[in-house]
Amino acid sequence: MSARPLYVALGDSLTVGVGSTLFQPNFVKLYQQALEAYCQMPIMKRVFAKNGATTVDLFSYSQQPNVREAIQHAQFITLTGGGNDFLRAGRHWLRTGDFSAVRLASQQSLFYIEQMIQRITALHSEQSAPYMIRILNLYNPLFYIPNTNEWLEDYNRHLEELEQYPFVRVADIYHAFTGNEPQLLSFDHIHPNPIGYRIMADVTASIGFDPFLPA
Structure with a gap:
């Protein structure tokens, strides 16, 4: 492995680190530390993330020349997305009872994430x-609302199908959070707190670093 490998973190507010505190590292920093411990060398980091971004926003963002260049030279890439798609659809469902918005959010999110994977593969x-x-798959901040767990379990099952692409693995954040949401969510009850972010990083690191060998 060349000196100073590059880690690119692409995503929404979970990649931004919303919900963490000033003196606590967020998911990206914690995962960078895991990479450095595994590789036994410093890892450069570039973060391309926006609070509130949907998967179509991330897909458009990934087309920007500076993002494409970083992705092309990155050895390590993480992607968070889909949560805002479901939150918007879920609020619509609560107001109107119209489930079609949830179904469409799932379909669109899976489509655009796969498009990003294909773009990264092409680069x-x-x-x-x-x-x-x-x-990273989706945990459920609305766990107390009936049916929402079923939606996300179905979505996450389909997300796992993306592991057909070389060197793509899905980190199961959903089951790591299930049953522990009150302890792992921040004051806004949507984003993880520092403990939640550490669990996200630990789960992502626990699936390994294939195809890289330790130093």
Whole structure:
């Protein structure tokens, strides 16, 4: 592995770190530390994230030249997305009882995440250097509302199908949070608190760093 590998974190507010505190590291920093411990060397980091971003926002964001360039040279890539799609659809469902918005949010989120995976794969197709992509599935901040767990379990099952792509693995944040949401969510009851972010990083690191070998 070359000196100073690059980690690119692409995503929404979970990649931004909303809900963490000033003196506590967020998911990206914690996962960078896990990468450095595994590789036994410093890891450069670039973060491309926006609070409130939907998957279509992330797809558009990933087309920007500076983001494409970073992705092309990254050995390590993480992706968070889909939560805002479901939150918007869920609020619509609560107001109107119209479930079609939830179904559409699931379909669109899966479509745009797969489009991003295909784009990343294409950007790396002309390079022989290894790389890996880690997608974080969705936990349920609205766990107290009937049916919402079923929606996310179905969505997360489909998300796992993206592991058909080389070096793509899905981190199961959903089951790590299930039953412990009050202890892992921040004051806004939507985003993780520092403990929640640490669990996210630990779960993502626990699925390994294939295709990289330890130093």
